[in-house]
Amino acid sequence: MEKSYDHLRTEADWYRRWEEAGLFTPAPEPTGIPFSIILPPPNVTGSLHIGHALTLSLPDIIVRRKKMQGFHVLWLPGVDHAGIATQMMVEKNLKQETGQSKEDLGREKFLQLTWEWKERSQQQIVGQIKKLGLALDWTRMKFTLSDEMQRVVRKVFVALYREGKVYQGTYMVNRCPNCKTVLSDLEVEHKEVQGRLTHIRYPLRSDPRRWVVVATTRPETMLGDVAVAVHPKDPRYKKRIGQEILLPLTGRAIPIVGDEDVDREFGSGAVKVTPAHDPVDFRIALKHGLEKIVVIDERARMTGPIPERYLGLDRFACRRAVVEDLRAQGLIEKEEDYVHNVGHCQRCETMVEPNISKQWFLRTAELAPPAIEAVRAGETVFIPDKWKKVYFNWMENIQDWCISRQLWWGHRIPAFYCADCHEVIVSEQDPSACPKCGGARLHQDEDVLDTWFSSALWPFTTLGWQDDRADFRTFYPTSLMVTAFDIIFFWVARMMMMGLHFGKAVPFREVLINGLIRDEKGQKMSKTKGNAVDPLDIIREYGADALRFTLAIQAVPGMDIALAVGRVKGYKAFTNKIWNAARYVIMNLKGDEPAAFAPARLSAPDRWVLHRLNALAEKVNAGFDEYRLYEAADLIYHFVWDEYCDWYLEFSKSDLDSPDTRAVLKLTLLRILQLLHPFMPYLTEEIYQRIRLERAFLIQTEFPAFRSELVFPEAHAEVEALRRVVAETRRTRTENRIEPNKRIPVYLRCDAEAERRSLQAHLKYYDFLSRSQRTEIVDDFSGLPKGFRGVCPNWEILLPFTDDQDRQRELQRLRQEHDKLDKLIAQMEAKLGGGFAEKAPAEVILNFKKNLQEAIDKRAKIARTVVDLS
């Protein structure tokens, strides 16, 4: 084996071999309890980012352990067509390369181009996913816009339409003038912006010298005003209700209405009503039967029955023009700076334009309650628990979902319009004639569905619900969904509604919510900020295993991760450490190691390491079961480094001629590989192949579990005592600047007979680890050469001086330590004198007293030594 671990070599080829061996493809017949996870499909917009590395690695770690535990595991991959995002990218690309717009190309050609883009992007993404080592079953891979998915999405849409849950209606929706499509409420981000509040005088029709002042941040919308509203109980305006305003610039007469929704505190207390361009005004208009005058079009340009000079102006240009004209007429009361919340397109950050239009909606009134109830009843569990509150809060206030989009890339809405009788036909098959009038002049709705619509169906459609396939029956409901909190509403909530409605059960039993990955300063990563970390760079430099381990050990559920590259580096060192531990073990194997061993024949360190490893397996399993992967990873890390390498391998060097010890070396190495395999699949596989036992691949072996026959409390206690004495000897040597390599004589004294006998029997370990030339355990230090002293529970250590300077140094050190202990003991005794002794549980007091006694003993020993040396 090479002296250091080469992750590039190891990670190059294993994936192909795993895949070829079909390790990730579950057999048709269940071989155990089913366990399934559906991969949140990455968008085909480009490449994976570091956030994906987290949401991909965590379930993979879980999946690999489940496989090793004998579950019948499915981990199903897919990619998402990502409507808006992809279409915009392709459009941008097209513009850059040929200067053409998608309209220049036409729908069909543009879609063809997008499909080509999708193929390239998908290839890239799949390649990246494989680099991470994910145990995905590629034979079952899905794409949200495949023919199969188009069929099932259409089937679902038609079913919902027939149930009256999908409907077409003219309502106020959010429109992005840049993306040229409507958006759902969720795709709108509210951001505070610095605006101006303009107070405009609206003259009364009856007496143009008197006016009502209205305040607005959007003066250009006044061209579409149909009323002025005041609170019916507002004494300032009560008498004006029913009167009319002569709307400036247009000359239209509009009424003053009273409405309880008016906020009396805002501006002057009177508000202008523009129903076509403001959601609140829209509601007011509905109540009062006011007309809706559209004055801004889809591209945010002025339109409609307005003075010609404004027609075609951009909304912001028109705003300036309107204010200027009003000022010229002396109708601006005042203008003031004003900070307010404005909706922005999540995708392109353009200010959205509220706008009335005819769109398709999904009625949520009947879908949401079962989804709420399922979580309340514990059929789906959020981890951590607190996220269910977020879920409830949203679900209980859910609005109907606008599902149509003015895009080309997506599931085309299966609605057809008859040109003759205007009948709307929604059906699974394309109709050839109008069922009402028999006319053949039909055209399909131009719009496509919101991408999240197909995503909402993902857990059951990927498993073949539409054809009642065996996978659906075996793996639905899926076991777990791992995702970040930012898509609880977009995705998790909607999967719950659709899964329950069509799949007749919750889509997943558990939802593991992880945080976002930030940079090492805690800043959100973004390309524009330039602080984004490319997972492939990390993998190239440190390895997928190191990256996976770093993410796992930091992934406290629901908490953001600040990814410090230094940590990845640290865990890369860990991979090398494991490599070398394995190298040591394998180098020393002779092939004659017994397959089974009798505990009685094992050395104390052998039994100690088996005991420790067994305890580790128990805790690691508990960590996994409670989704504390970070804890499981941390425990393994410390066991391997601090116990296995630092102590057991060192102990074993004294026993290499024992076949039993060599057998234990081999077994413990295997167990470590198994425990670590979910986190570090490549490294562990590479090493496993060199000590391979009965199974071809590590993932086919059994994940270690706690076993009662591997509990050895006596050996454990003996070795722990031995470690303490060795550690204290080392400390004494270092503190006194005894050359690390120098072998010197050591005298030991012990207060506990059992420990003394045990150490006497294990002197070879002690001598080796503390570099003792010759060790003598004596009853009494008197009569021996004077020396440095070390003290630990039950033991005193004497390392003879080589000159008198040594003695002076030691005396000084001992006096200092004596003082320290004095203070500590005083503190502890004071505590014991207080209420602590009366009220604390007996066990705690006992432990405390033990610690106190140890301190007192140690102080006494030091005191004696000081006298002795003086």
Next chain:
RNA sequence: GGGCGGUUAGCUCAGCUGGUAGAGCAUCGGUUUUACACGCCGGGUGUCAGAGGUUCAAACCCUCUACCGCCCA
């Protein structure tokens, strides 16, 4: 306006049911001991944001405050 997080060693973070604080990196001293210098041995480092409360005992529970961040309306 409502809600949720965070504030612990120089940096990034753990700390599960309250029992005198830990990891990685960095740092300091020593060390090429026959698996590993990506190593080994040893060390230093903290008014656990602040104030108050509950308790024998608080990083942990309660209240308030400050700052940072997020979500919803």
